[in-house]
Amino acid sequence: MITKDNVNYIAALARLHVSEAEADRFAKDLEGILHYVEKLNKVDVSFVKPTSHVLDVENVFREDIVSPSLLNEDALRSAVDKHHGFYKVPKVIE
């Protein structure tokens, strides 16, 4: 059972503000979807390894050499607020 409190807790973890009306609606939607995915409980997975990557590939390494990267001004171009080559955000520390 997904309650409005659950939704608000998940939303806080996801850094997402949800309104009262949204919390009601999302509780209902998530409840329905989670009920559907519960069918996975019917599958015996006791001796099954999880798949996080589908191909048989090993760790990927590259040579540690200096190569061109994004220019500061290009990286900052789409930022809403910037100051002397940095992103500017609301105050974090009092």
Next chain:
Amino acid sequence: MNLYDLTAHQLLSLIKDKKTTVQAMVDSILSRAKSVNDKTHAFVRFHDPLLSDGTCPIPIGIKDNICIQGKLATCASKILNGFHAPYDAAVIEKIKGRGGVILGSLNMDEFAFGSSTETSAYGVTRNPWDLKRVPGGSSGGSAASVAAGQTVWALGSDTGGSIRQPASFCGIVGMKPTYGRVSRYGLIAFGSSLDQIGPLTKDVTDSALLLNIIAGFDQRDSTSVNKPVPDYTKALRRDVKGLRIGIPKEYFIDGIQPEVLKAVREAIEVLKKEGAVIKESSLPHTEYAVATYYIVATAEASSNLARFDGVQYGLRALPEKTRKTTLVDMYETTREKGFGDEAKRRIMLGTYVLSSGYYDAYYLRGQKVRTLIKQDFDKAFEECDAIICPTAPTTAFKIGEKSNDPLSMYLSDIFTIPANLAGIPGISIPCGFDANKLPIGLQIMTRAFDEETLLHVAYTYEQSTAWHLERAKL
């Protein structure tokens, strides 16, 4: 026939024979693109096409989640409003390198979350075969633009069927290559273990031509695979004698539109006549694929979308209150205003299945069932070289028909999701029409990195039928 009805290989031979010029071709297609866009709403913006020297000067449209340097890339989301891509995606570099003519950016479901292109912040794209219906999704703009003659080629991305299902709904060819075949560098991520870029084209020959251009290893995408890329046009042979084609019984179930089943069964007969050995096959965990996908894909999405927080990209929104705004207030309000409903739903579902206390029950279990789904394919491919089935259980549905029921929308990807979970390639090709003259798609799947057999079977079927010659009338 108009130039905009032609395929790339037809246009390239007209240019070679000096029956038309690159400029005349681009003008004709761009003028078509602009004149019917108020009907289809496939393009969200046009770019000034640059003509350059190159062996493949074909007009192409790009899904709005693939970065083109200096151009907006918004994933059809308000949260990326104003984000200009600082670099070209690997596939864009390759297309530019061959003289490809980029016409513009194509509509999609917001962040590729959807199967109908209805969740776009720019409004819905319409199916060229019936403007009251969806083009499928999430690469709905890509499929509709090719079907409407607004571009010759389009690129899409496919996480759970987002190339193949719209190709099926719009009566064109759409391929999801093997995971790792095409670099994802510059593709704005949705589900990183599932996403793959692929071609949407009018026929199978064009699909091979475009895959030739975009495939290949790229060290900037650590999941791209360093395997040689064959010349895929060599796979375009009409000959399937002795090739073993599996028909998975779990894909022929109740609830499929009868006309879809009939068209796919007829397609199987066509391949049988061409000499293929048709075998019954089984993928026993198919019924768990959608549930597995909506755990794995949303978990990855919630993590990938954490970066959209009002700092680096486009939109920033602040709460309407008088007390001092904190950084967290800014994050939460930006994400509230910037994301649409489906994006919020998936971010929350993904956050939930990864959260403390639920991780083992949902995410870890989902990853384990994913292993079983992959093993189903490994086993099936011991006995057959290709698997064929419907691409989608129905033809294109009406706009608004499923938009209030997330679960019923998710189930429209029931036959395409397994290929993403297993990492294997899949293609959808036209195989008929229903009574409303809506296209039906046939899906072919093969082993990982065997796009050649995929194209080979697709080409054989296509050359034995005439469905690929039909064009939507607009």
